[in-house]
Amino acid sequence: MHHGRLKVKSTAQQEEQKRQEREKKLKIFVAVRDACFSKRKEGIWDDEALKLTQQVLSSNPDFATLWNYRKEILMHQETVKEKDEVQTIYGAELSFLESCLQTNPKSYGSWYHRGWVSSRMPKPDWARELTLCDRCLSLDERNFHCWDYRRMVVKMSGVSVDQELAFTDRLIGSNFSNYSSWHYRSTLLPLLHPESPEPPSPCLKPAQTSPPPSPQTHSHRVCEEQLLKEYELVQNAFFTDPNDQSAWFYYRWLLGRAEREDMISCVYVSRDEERVAVAFSRPVNAQSVGLLLVLDGQPQRVEWRSVHPRFKHSPLWICDLPPGTISDISYEHNLTVHWTEKHIHRDCALYTGRTESYCRDSAMDQELFRSELSVEKTSVLQSELQSCNQLQELEPLNKWCSLTIILLMRALDPLGYEKEMLAHFQTLREVDSMRSAYYSDLCSKFMIENTILKMEYAEVRVFSISDKNLTTLCHLDQLLLVTHINLSSNQLQRLPPQFAMLQCLEVLEADNNSIENLEGLYHLPKLEEVLLKNNSILKIKHL
Template sequence: MHGRRKENVSAQEEKKRAAKVKWYRNLMETIFEKRKNQEYDDEALSLTSEVLRNIPDINTLWNYRKEVLKHMKATIPGEELHELVDRELKLTKDCLIAQPKSYGTWFQRCWVLDHISRAPDYDKELELCNYYLELDERNFHCWDYRRYVTDRHKVLPSKELAYSTEKIESNFSNYSAWHYRSKLLPLLYPDPNNHLPVEQDKYVEEFSMVESAVFTEPKDQSAWFYQRWLLGERYSEIKVISAGVLHNGVTFVVFNQLVDLSPTTLVKVDSNVLMSWTSLNGASRSFVWLSEVKHLNKEFKLVIEGKIAQTIPLNQHHVFVCNKYKFYQELNEDLALEVKKQSDSIETLIKMEPENKFALLTSITLLQHLNPVGEDSSPVTILNRFEQLKLLDPLRLNYYNDSESKYKIETFIQTNSWLSPPSANLSNLQLTSLHHMHCLAHCKEVVLSENKLTNNCLRHLTPLVSCEILKLSHCSLSSLQLFPLLPSLQTLDASHNSIDQIEDSVFQKYDACVQVILTGNPISEDMVVKHCTLVI
C-alpha cells in the first residue's frame, strides 16, 4: 500500500519467493509451448488450473482452456463432457474464492454454459449469485453474471425487481442494486407516452422510495445517482428545430436529438425532389444532416414511422427556426407536484446539511425541471449552488465548471428569440466547455469571446454550418489544430489568445480563403500560410 514502510524480508522468505517465481516461469513456459504445438489435452487443463488457482486474472490461460474445451467437446462422449463441465465450473468457483471480482473467471463461467454445457443448471447458478451477493452485495461482476443467468433462464423481471428491492431495503448504499432496478423498471412499467423512463404512477412511487433512501443515508451517493437517473430520463418527440440552404446550395436540417436519417430507418425527411442526407463527420446518428441536392424551393416533410410529424417550407432566402426551444419539457400537474415535493425535501436537507454536495447537485436538476425556461429566481439560485459545489468539492472543479457552462448555454438558448437576427452572443460567460452547438447551426455570427475555452473545445464547433463570422478572442487557445471545417466561414477572430503558430492544413480544406485575425497572439510576422488571410 502507498505510504507504508516496506517490511524487512528474511533470507528464507526471499528464497521461498524466488523458488515460487522460478516454478511459475517454468510452468508458463511449458504451457505456452503446449499451446504453440496445439496440444489440447488433460495435461493442458491441469497445468493452467495450477496457475489460475493462484492468479485467476490471466486471460491468456483462460483462452487456452477454451481452445482445449472446444477440442474435447468434439472428441469425447456425452457423459465425459458432463464431467468436464462440472470440473471447469468447480475450477471457476475455486478461483472466485481467491478473487471474487475476477473478470476472466466470471466470463469463463458464462462461456462454458453457452458453448460447452448441453444442459446448464441455471437454478444452481442463481444460488451461486445469491451466495456471492451475500458476501459482497456491491460485487458488480456478480450482478452482471446474474443478469446473464436470468436472461438465459427466462426469470421474470418482476421477480428480479423484488430481489433488488430486498437488497436496497437491507442497505440503501447498494449502488449495483439501484442500477439493476433502473434496467428492470422500463421492462415492467413502460411509459405509454414514451416521455418518462417508466409509467407515471410507478415513477412517483420510485421518487418516494429514493426520498427515504437519501434522508436515511444522505452522504451515500448510490440513491442520489438513482434519483438523477429518474430526473434525467425525459424523452421528447423528434422535431426539426432549424433548416436552411447554405451559400454553396447545400441544404441542412437540425434535429432536437440525435437522429439516424439513413434510408433503412423509420425517420425520414422527404422533399418535393429526391434527397439523400449525410451526417456531420460521418456519424450514424447526428443532430445535423446535410444534402448536396441543389434546388431553390423545397417543402420538407418530417416522416416518422410513415406519419407526417412536421411540414417545413423552405427556399434559398428563408431559414426555418423553431420559435422556442426547451431542454426540459413542462411537467403535467401531478408530476409537477411530485417534483416540487422532492425539491422542497431536498431544500430541507440542505438546511440541515449545507455541505452535502449530492443534495446541492440534485437541487440544481430539480430546479431546472420545475422552471424549464430559466426564469424567476432559479438561475441565481442555481449559479450560487454551482459556486458552493466548487468550494466544497475542489477535486471535481472541472466537472462543476463544465456543468455550469452547459446550464448557461441552455439558459441562453431558451431565453432568446432565434428569428431575427440570426446571431448568438455568448461572450464573457466564463464558459469552460461548449454544449448544444447544433442549436446555433442557423446563426451567421457566433460570438464566444472572453470565455475559458481551451483547444479541445474547438472540435465542438462542427455543427455551426451557417456561421460566417466566428469570434474566439480573449479565450485560452494555444493552437487551432483542432479547428473543424465550417462550410460557410469567412472570418475567424482568434485574437488575444496564446497561439504561436498556425497550421496551414487547418484551412487547406476550405474552398475560399478565410480571414483569420490573430492580433495579440505570440505569432511571428513572417508566418506564411497559403490557405487563409492572416491579420496579425
C-alpha cells in the same frame, strides 16, 4: 536447540528461506506452464492437459491463455464423450471454478469461463448459479464481475424482471450504500414500468400491434406513477446517510431525461450557397445510414459531408446542389430528406422570392432541456425540493444535496430558478474546490440551455450570452439557424470544431475571453464580421 535454548533465526535467515521457497514455487509454476504450452502447440487435448492447466489456474486464475486452452480441451471432450459424461465433466469444471473464485472472487477469467461452461452444459442448473451469485454478492455487493454474470444467468434462466427488482429491494433495504443495486434497478425499471406511448391521433390510422420492446430497443422511459414511488425510496436513502453518493447518483438518474428519439430535427436550404443542411437528434454517419435527398420529386446525387473534417459522426451534415439547381428566386422548390435506415423523412419548401428556408423542431418541441410535468409530478418535485432545502440547512457542506437541488430546479423551472441555481453552483465551487472546473462547465451547459430557451421564446436568431463566466460551449447543433452570436466577456479558451455547425452565422462577438485558437471558424459560409479583442491568440495561423 543449542545448549538447551531455542535458536531463533535472524531476519536475514528468514528472508533467505522465504526467497528460496518462492524460487522453488516459481520453478514449478514455470515448468507446468511450459508443459501446457507444449501440449497446446502439439494439439494434445487429454486429461493430463486438464490437470496441468488446473494446477496453474488454481494459483493464478487470471491466466487468459490457459483458460482458452482449457476451452479447447473441453470442446474436444464434447466430441468423444457421451452426453452424460459431458455433463459430469462440466459439473467438475464448475466445482473447480468455485475454488478459483475463492482464491480471487473478482477474477474476470474465472467468471467469464464459468459463463462459457454454463452455456455449453447439456443440462445447466441455473437455480444453482443464481444461488452462487446471491452468496458472492452477500460477501461483496460491489463485485462487478459477479453482477455481469448474474445478468447472464437471469437472461438464460428466464427469471422475471419483477423478481430481480425485488432482489434489488432486499439489497438496498439492507444497505442503502449498495451502488451496484441502485444501478441494476435503473436497468430494470424501464422494462417493468415502461412509459405508455402517447395515444394515436384520431386522424391517423391505428398502428399495428408490435411486440413489447426488448432491453436493447427500449426507450428507457419509466412511467410517472413508478417514478413518484422511486423518489420516496431514494429520499429515505439519502436522508439516512447524506454523505453516501450511491442514492444521490440514482436520484440524478431519476431526474434525468430519457434518451432522445431518432429524428431529423431540422432541414435548412440556402439559395445563395445552393446548399442543404440536415440536423439529427444524435451524431450519425450520413454516409452509412442511408441519407437520400429528393428535390421536386427527383432523387439527387449529392455528397454528404460533416461540417468539419475531424467528424466522422456528427449531428449536422451538409451537401451542395449542382449549380443552378435552386438559384433562380422566381421558382419554388420542395425538398424531402429521407433517413432510410430509420424510415424517417422531413419535408421543407423553398418559396418564391425567399433566399432560404428551414423546417425544424425547437428545443422546446423536443423537450430537449426539460420535460412537461403533470400536476402530480410538479407537486412531488416541489416537495422534494423543499425536503432537499431542509437537508441542506442541516448539511450545508453536502455537495450532493446542492447538486440535487440544482437538478430539481431545472426539472421544475430552469428559467425561473436561474438566479438560485447560480448561487448553488458558487456554493459547490467553495465546498468542493477540487471539482470547481467541473461545476463551472456544468453551469455553462445549463446557462447555454437557458439562453436557447429564451431565444426560442423570443423567436429570434440572435444568441447572446455575454458576461456569464462561460468556460465551455455545448449544444452547438441547436444553433444551426443563429445569425448573430455574442460570447463576449466570458472565460472561453477555444472555439471548438463543433462551432462549425453554425452554418448561418454572420456576426461573431467574442471579445474579452481567453481564446487561443479559432479551429471552430471552419467553413462558415455566411460569416462576415468577427470581433476578438482582448483574447490570447498568439499565432497568425489561428486567425
